[in-house]
Amino acid sequence: MKSPGAIERTLGWVDDRTGLVAVTEHAMFHKVPRSAKWWYVFGSATLMFFIVQLVTGVLLTTLFVPSAAEAYQSLVYIDEKIPMGWMLRALHGWSSNAMCIMMLIHMTQIFLHGTYKFPRELTWVAGVALCVTTLGLAFTGQIMRWDANAYWGLGIGAAIVDRVPFAGNWLRSVVLGGPDISGATLSRFFALHVFVLPGTAIGLIGLHLILVLKGGISEMPKVGQPIEPETYRKEYESRVKKTGVPFFPDAARRDMVFCGAALIGLIGLAAWYGPFGPGPVPNPTIIEVAPRPDGLFLWLFAVLALLPPYTETFLILVGPPVGIAFLAALPFISPRGERAPSRRPISVIILCIIVTALAVLTWLGETSPWSPVMKAWTSIPTPIEYVRDRSPLELQGAIQLQYAQCRNCHSIGGEGGKRGPALDDVATRLSWDQLVRQIQQGGGNMPAYGKSLSSAETEALAAFLSTLDGGHLPARIPGAMEHQPGRDQSPTADPRAEIDAETDANSDTVAAR
Amino acid sequence: MNRSDSSHPHQLHHPRASASKVFRLLIAASLTGGVVACDDLPGKPPPNPAPVISVATTAGFEGMWAERCSGCHGADGQLGAGLPMRNAEYLNAVPDDDMFSMIRNGVPSSRMPGFGGDAIGGVSDEIIRDFIKGMHLTWGEGEASDDSRGFPWRSTGTGGDVASGATVFAAKCAACHPGEQVAPTQAGTMPDQLIAGSVTDPFYLRLISDQHLRSNIVFGRKDLGMPGAAGPFRGPDGGEVTTPLTATDVADLVAFLASKRNTWPSGPEVEDGEP
Numbered sequence: 001m002k003s004p005g006a007i008e009r010t011l012g013w014v015d016d017r018t019g020l021v022a023v024t025e026h027a028m029f030h031k032v033p034r035s036a037k038w039w040y041v042f043g044s045a046t047l048m049f050f051i052v053q054l055v056t057g058v059l060l061t062t063l064f065v066p067s068a069a070e071a072y073q074s075l076v077y078i079d080e081k082i083p084m085g086w087m088l089r090a091l092h093g094w095s096s097n098a099m100c101i102m103m104l105i106h107m108t109q110i111f112l113h114g115t116y117k118f119p120r121e122l123t124w125v126a127g128v129a130l131c132v133t134t135l136g137l138a139f140t141g142q143i144m145r146w147d148a149n150a151y152w153g154l155g156i157g158a159a160i161v162d163r164v165p166f167a168g169n170w171l172r173s174v175v176l177g178g179p180d181i182s183g184a185t186l187s188r189f190f191a192l193h194v195f196v197l198p199g200t201a202i203g204l205i206g207l208h209l210i211l212v213l214k215g216g217i218s219e220m221p222k223v224g225q226p227i228e229p230e231t232y233r234k235e236y237e238s239r240v241k242k243t244g245v246p247f248f249p250d251a252a253r254r255d256m257v258f259c260g261a262a263l264i265g266l267i268g269l270a271a272w273y274g275p276f277g278p279g280p281v282p283n284p285t286i287i288e289v290a291p292r293p294d295g296l297f298l299w300l301f302a303v304l305a306l307l308p309p310y311t312e313t314f315l316i317l318v319g320p321p322v323g324i325a326f327l328a329a330l331p332f333i334s335p336r337g338e339r340a341p342s343r344r345p346i347s348v349i350i351l352c353i354i355v356t357a358l359a360v361l362t363w364l365g366e367t368s369p370w371s372p373v374m375k376a377w378t379s380i381p382t383p384i385e386y387v388r389d390r391s392p393l394e395l396q397g398a399i400q401l402q403y404a405q406c407r408n409c410h411s412i413g414g415e416g417g418k419r420g421p422a423l424d425d426v427a428t429r430l431s432w433d434q435l436v437r438q439i440q441q442g443g444g445n446m447p448a449y450g451k452s453l454s455s456a457e458t459e460a461l462a463a464f465l466s467t468l469d470g471g472h473l474p475a476r477i478p479g480a481m482e483h484q485p486g487r488d489q490s491p492t493a494d495p496r497a498e499i500d501a502e503t504d505a506n507s508d509t510v511a512a513r
Numbered sequence: 514m515n516r517s518d519s520s521h522p523h524q525l526h527h528p529r530a531s532a533s534k535v536f537r538l539l540i541a542a543s544l545t546g547g548v549v550a551c552d553d554l555p556g557k558p559p560p561n562p563a564p565v566i567s568v569a570t571t572a573g574f575e576g577m578w579a580e581r582c583s584g585c586h587g588a589d590g591q592l593g594a595g596l597p598m599r600n601a602e603y604l605n606a607v608p609d610d611d612m613f614s615m616i617r618n619g620v621p622s623s624r625m626p627g628f629g630g631d632a633i634g635g636v637s638d639e640i641i642r643d644f645i646k647g648m649h650l651t652w653g654e655g656e657a658s659d660d661s662r663g664f665p666w667r668s669t670g671t672g673g674d675v676a677s678g679a680t681v682f683a684a685k686c687a688a689c690h691p692g693e694q695v696a697p698t699q700a701g702t703m704p705d706q707l708i709a710g711s712v713t714d715p716f717y718l719r720l721i722s723d724q725h726l727r728s729n730i731v732f733g734r735k736d737l738g739m740p741g742a743a744g745p746f747r748g749p750d751g752g753e754v755t756t757p758l759t760a761t762d763v764a765d766l767v768a769f770l771a772s773k774r775n776t777w778p779s780g781p782e783v784e785d786g787e788p
Contacts, residue, residue, distance in 0.1 A: 069630065069637075079558050086557050253535070260539040274556030378584040378626070384592045388737070391710020393717040396624075398594035400720075402584045403624035456719040463716075 027213060031244030032251045035220040039113070040251070041258035042106035043212075047205065048259040049099035052266070053137075054198070056092040063088075064144065066190035068183035071146040075278045090270035096138055098266055100296055103134055111330075111351060114339030115218045118229040121331035123211040128328045130204045133197055135296070140193035142294045146186060147278040154181050159304070159447075163313045216240065217251070221339035229336055298365030299358050306364070376407040376416045383413030390467060397464025400457050404449065412468065420446055425470025429477065435462045567643055574647025577640075581628055590652055591736040595625075596728060598648065601655035602741075603732045606666040609645060616641050623722055660741030661731045662757055668727055670764055678769025681762045685746035685754055686712070689739075708738065708747075718774040726767050730758070 015021045063082060065074040078085040107127065110116055116124035139157075143150045154176070161171040177184025216236060245251065276294070304316075341348050382398045390398065401407060407416035410423045430438065439458055440450035453461070566573035578590065587593025591600075598604065617638065619627030629635045636644075682690075689708040711717065718726075733741030740746060742763060746754040758766070 069635065080560060087554075090556055256539075257535055260535070264539075271554040271556045274554075274558050375580070376584070378581045379579060381583045381585075381588040382594045384588075387587075387592055387594055390594075391714075391717075392712050393710060393714050393720075395594045396717055396720045399585050399624050402594070403626070407584075454719070456716040459716040460720055 028248040028252075029246045030213065030216075031240045032217040032247050033219040033240055034243050034245055036217050036251055037220070038254060038258070039109055039220065040217065041255050042102050042109060044255040045259050045262050046099055046102040046106055048262065049095045049102060049266075050201065050205065052091065052095040052263075053099060056088055056095065057194070057198070059088055060092055061194055066144075066186055068146065068186050071144070071186060072278055075145065079275065086275050087270060089275035090273070091266065092141075093276040094266055094269045094273070096141055097294075097296065098262065100134060100138055102262075103131060107131060108351065108355075111347065112341050113218070113221045114227075114337075114341075114344060114347075115221075116331040117227045117337070117339060118232060118331075118335045120211070120215045120218065121335065123208060123215055124331050125328050126204055126208040126211060128324065130201065130208060131327075132324060133201045133204060137193065137197045137201065138294070138296055140189045140197065142276075142297075143186070143189045144193060145276070145278045154185065160316055163317055217247075218339075221341070223338070223340045223343060225340075226338045227336050295362070295366075299361035300365075302361040302365035306361075377402045377405045380407060380415045386412065386464075386468065390464070393460050394464045394467055397460035397462070400453075400461050401464060404453065404457075404461070406461075409446070423465060424468055425473050427466045427469045428473045428475050430465075431477065432462055432466055435465050567647075568640055569643035569646040569650070571647060571651045574644060574651050577644055578648075585624075587736070596725070596732075597734065597736050599652045599655075600732060600735070601653050602658060602661050603666075603728070604649055604653040606661060606664075606732070608666065609642075611667070612645050613638075613641055616644065620722060620725075623725070624720070660733050660735070660743050662742045664731045664742055664760055664763060666728065666731070667724065668764055668767070670760065673761065673764030673766070673768035675765070675768050675772045677761075678765035678767070678772075681758070681766055682769055684748060685744070685758070686766075688747035688749055688751055712770060713773045715774055718770060723767055723771055726770050727763060730763055730766055 060078070063074065063078050063085065065071055075089070078089055080086075082088070110124065110127070143154060158172055158176055158181070161175050162168045164171050173179055175185075175188070176182070177188050219236070219239070338344060382402070386398065387395065401412075406423075409417040409419035410421065411417065412423050414422075416422075426435070436458060438446070439453065439461055440448060442448035449458070566576070568574050568577045579588070582598070583589075583593065585593055585595040586598055587595070589599060591597035596603075615625065617627055617629035619625050627635070629638060629641050690710070690712045729739065731742045733739045735741070742758040744755055744757050746756075748754045
């Protein structure tokens with residue numbers, strides 16, 4: 001039997017070798033400025049939600065099956081068979097959103113109060129890295145559901161990497177684990193979501209906290225008290241020594257109250273609204289699916305749909321890295337000077353613009369009719385009047401229109417997606433060459449199919465589309481609905497040579513269009 | 514339970530609430546929450562509507578058909594752009610295992626997608642087997658016509674002869690199917706005097722497997738006016754030809770059509786049959 005002395009001795013030994021007690025004591029009882037009030041609770045709340053994510057996440061990992069064939073069923077299993085399993089998923093889902101929102105509020109507060117300035121530059125940089133990691137976790141998380149929304153999230157991701165010049169195809173196969181979304185894709189994102197990103201986040205949080213302790217909690221900004229790196233440290237220390245309060249319990253109390261309330265709020269949300277998804281994919285009885293990314297990424301969805309096509313590639317590839325780099329560079333751009341928002345009007349205006357833009361875009365993403373009808377291709381038949389009297393090649397074109405999922409964006413016979421124009425009378429608007437060009441080069445928010453369709457497939461599509469005259473409407477442009485020279489010649493004259501020569505020439509001019 | 518939760522925050526804001534008091538309140542709140550939280554909170558998701566009706570029944574089958582096949586094979590199994598399945602003879606001729614593997618894995622290098630395995634939203638093998646049962650139940654018991662002359666779905670003999678295929682084609686098919694693709698005159702329909710479009714168009718043939726050609730020739734496409742192996746056909750003079758196709762004729766015709774696939778000088782297209 002051990003005496004209390006033994007326990008004490010063991011603890012003493014551990015402390016002697018590690019110095020943990022001193023560190024903990026410093027962390028708990030270090031002095032913080034008296035003015036640090038309710039503004040300062042958001043960081044702790046973010047951390048609290050992260051811990052909820054870790055706990056629920058580990059539990060979910062033990063139940064989730066990361067295989068394309070079983071992922072969906074395992075979610076249904078968690079929802080229905082595991083006692084309170086649905087609650088676990090609900091907590092994880094809601095806490096993920098809450099964490100992102102708290103993090104954004106926390107960042108906004110830090111930005112508004114100019115806290116990123118000297119000597120807390122690196123704390124801010126670590127924070128920006130954490131922000132990116134957290135958004136990555138949220139994005140990969142929605143893919144774990146492996147439903148229509150997951151598909152759409154991946155679609156956005158793939159569309160973005162596809163645009164990278166030269167390496168696009170290669171990057172796409174790195175991201176998706178092959179040319180298309182498949183089982184390998186899920187494994188990849190699973191590894192990211194449960195190992196790589198959480199590991200990174202934990203490391204960054206540690207660094208962030210150490211830096212917070214090192215730099216000390218900032219005071220509320222005061223007009224006329226600008227930051228002078230030469231003198232700031234000394235002044236801060238003397239002020240905190242004079243008027244500061246110990247972190248625990250004086251400041252920690254507010255954190256705990258806020259976190260407790262947030263936790264209760266979280267449980268309430270989870271209990272009331274339940275888990276997110278899984279969306280309707282494998283359910284053979286639901287036809288209409290309008291997949292959207294989760295709320296946090298809706299704005300991105302809207303941007304993708306709204307941007308004029310010629311700016312898209314540039315903005316999508318260059319925008320986020322530049323934005324993140326700019327955020328991270330902020331403290332080095334303005335390391336000194338006033339912290340009070342009333343003395344930093346430009347920062348306040350920028351912030352307002354960003355917040356408004358994100359809010360408007362999110363609203364647009366929520367209400368827009370842009371989302372493709374993901375199931376049109378297998379579930380909406382070609383109207384019978386478009387099947388009758390068509391040649392076998394045209395019939396193949398009609399099948400190709402289904403197979404290439406054109407109808408997810410285009411309607412014929414009033415059914416299909418609404419992202420692109422209805423195609424019922426497209427033959428009156430476009431000549432054969434224009435049809436081929438539109439299919440191969442896309443443009444105006446339509447993907448280019450030049451690389452993914454063979455010449456026979458393109459030919460069949462154009463043949464079918466050129467029969468869609470809206471019920472014998474007259475041609476609206478010269479050249480529409482005329483005999484196709486390439487189609488009418490005898491086969492020995494090799495019409496393909498002409499068509500292909502033209503397509504080759506066209507494919508060089510994609511960017512110019 | 515939710516009501517009792519929402520009363521706590523009032524107390525939390527009480528200025529005199531000490532840390533420990535707040536703590537105790539929190540613990541009490543979460544404990545009550547945990548105890549009261551039974552499995553019928555409003556957030557509990559409704560049972561995931563797993564197919565309540567089995568797809569082995571007509572109703573269940575029709576739901577899944579509409580969802581996954583109607584886009585290409587027609588709303589009620591016919592008059593779609595693809596081969597109609599509403600054809601008892603056809604359904605009885607295709608061996609279940611072939612049907613299963615086509616539906617599960619698709620037809621390679623064609624526009625027939627797979628619906629099982631790893632495909633997004635793919636269904637289990639049992640559902641596919643049930644689906645085939647449902648398809649037989651719904652469309653497999655129609656009146657017994659003899660359009661296919663009892664020929665098997667898959668060719669049993671060796672490859673056909675191109676030259677004799679050309680002869681049969683000229684004698685029985687060419688009157689309906691002109692030799693070359695004819696462009697739509699007034700876009701929308703083929704010239705009135707023509708009954709069907711070209712089936713020797715290399716672009717068309719590159720999109721179609723040999724098996725699919727055979728299926729079309731043996732079972733026909735009655736929904737569009739294409740006769741099966743039993744005819745009647747149309748002779749070069751436009752008159753009706755009632756002699757049916759023999760098994761050899763079918764194989765020869767497939768060989769003849771397949772030989773037209775790459776008639777135009779070959780280029781990179783030869784290997785681009787991949788979808």
